[in-house]
Amino acid sequence: MRPRDEQKEATIREKAIEMIVQEGFDGFSMQKLAKAAGLSASTIYIYFKNREDLLRQLYLAVDEVFAREALRHFDPAMPFEDGLWLQWKNRYRYILKHPLYFHFSEQFRNSPLIRQQDLHTPAFRSAMQQFVRNAVQRKEVAELPAEVFWAAAYGPFYILVQFHLQQSGMGGKPFSLSEQKLKQAFQLVIKALRP
Amino acid sequence: MRPRDEQKEATIREKAIEMIVQEGFDGFSMQKLAKAAGLSASTIYIYFKNREDLLRQLYLAVDEVFAREALRHFDPAMPFEDGLWLQWKNRYRYILKHPLYFHFSEQFRNSPLIRQQDLHTPAFRSAMQQFVRNAVQRKEVAELPAEVFWAAAYGPFYILVQFHLQQSGMGGKPFSLSEQKLKQAFQLVIKALRP
DNA sequence: GTTTTAAAAGAACGAACATTCGTTTATCTT
DNA sequence: AAGATAAACGAATGTTCGTTCTTTTAAAAC
Structure with a gap:
């Protein structure tokens, strides 16, 4: 089986925090995050259950x-x-x-x-x-x-x-x-x- | 000509503030605001240029x-x-x-x-x-x-x-x-x- | 009472949203 | 090298978004 890419999760977290600081919760979306992190939106859902869970975990x-x-x-x-x-x-x-x-x-x-x-x-x-x-x-x-x-x-x-x-x-x-x-x-x- | 309804604008402002306090910028939308204020979404645009202008004026x-x-x-x-x-x-x-x-x-x-x-x-x-x-x-x-x-x-x-x-x-x-x-x-x- | 005017409504727009699905790909186990 | 498995992807889902367009409505001006 294929292992999780730790670097990938770290990138998601970093970019999400960056985006929220720059644009607020308002301007934060899963699709923009995916683009910023250089991966498909669906990949985020491998590491986080959903948007709310992502925010909670980040916090x-x-x-x-x-x-x-x-x-x-x-x-x-x-x-x-x-x-x-x-x-x-x-x-x-x-x-x-x-x-x-x-x-x-x-x-x-x-x-x-x-x-x-x-x-x-x-x-x-x-x-x-x-x-x-x-x-x-x-x-x-x-x-x-x-x-x-x-x-x-x-x-x-x-x-x-x-x-x-x-x-x-x-x-x-x-x-x-x-x-x-x-x-x-x-x-x-x-x-x-x-x- | 028909005059503006001052009460209507006041209601929009009140409900918008309520909604933002309860749900944050994230959960705030023009359509939900319209429903909460009991009017059509397009009516909001008579009193405010757009969403950003509404927030700015409220602030x-x-x-x-x-x-x-x-x-x-x-x-x-x-x-x-x-x-x-x-x-x-x-x-x-x-x-x-x-x-x-x-x-x-x-x-x-x-x-x-x-x-x-x-x-x-x-x-x-x-x-x-x-x-x-x-x-x-x-x-x-x-x-x-x-x-x-x-x-x-x-x-x-x-x-x-x-x-x-x-x-x-x-x-x-x-x-x-x-x-x-x-x-x-x-x-x-x-x-x-x-x- | 008719005309004028802008308020108000409602339907409609494309864009963006969160999330899911089916397929492909990479890595581990054998 | 072959098979198993889950990561990763792209496409597609239905929904909601902000905003605009067209039509209707109500009040003021005449």
């Missing part, structure tokens, strides 16, 4: 990479400031390395295609919860409702990143957020969260 | 309402803390009053359909710029790169709002962010931005 795969990169070298037992900065830097590095992936997931954020509960893996969520519990216990941060805390801890990060991502457009222009500005924003967050 | 109209509401009772000369809190409350009220509108604009945020520069009217942008210039001059806030400043001033707000918006889903469930939590987040932001 899950991208989110999994994100979760892995965000938690790199992270331990929920870390001192709060170190741990939060590590996560900021990890996410920053992820976005520099995979701007398309990041842009792609952002398309899902407010779309009806993915339920909120599907965002991030359970392991990721529980690691983050433990991290905050520790920080509160050690009185490194003020005690706050969870969503207020996360909004303060990551809101500035995401707004900053989104701004620079849009500045860079989708052409070749590089992502221009400097680590210095990132650090500046981070210092503000730390000041805000101190007890 | 501009919604954004105009937002800008008006956000600036309600606002003056760039206000003391910083008062002015920023007023804007937070204005935006909060806007989202409570028009959750669909807000959800609708969020769909555009990372989509290729609207250029970043089209976000918000020039009047809105310049009012905000003047507001910060004044605050810096009076040493009410630290001097920071513009995007770092805005990220810190509004990041927590938007993350908080997005979280509660997703919690409420799109069914009848009410938008559940309390003004108390809003105020808590605001206090953190003020603490962060002080010189």
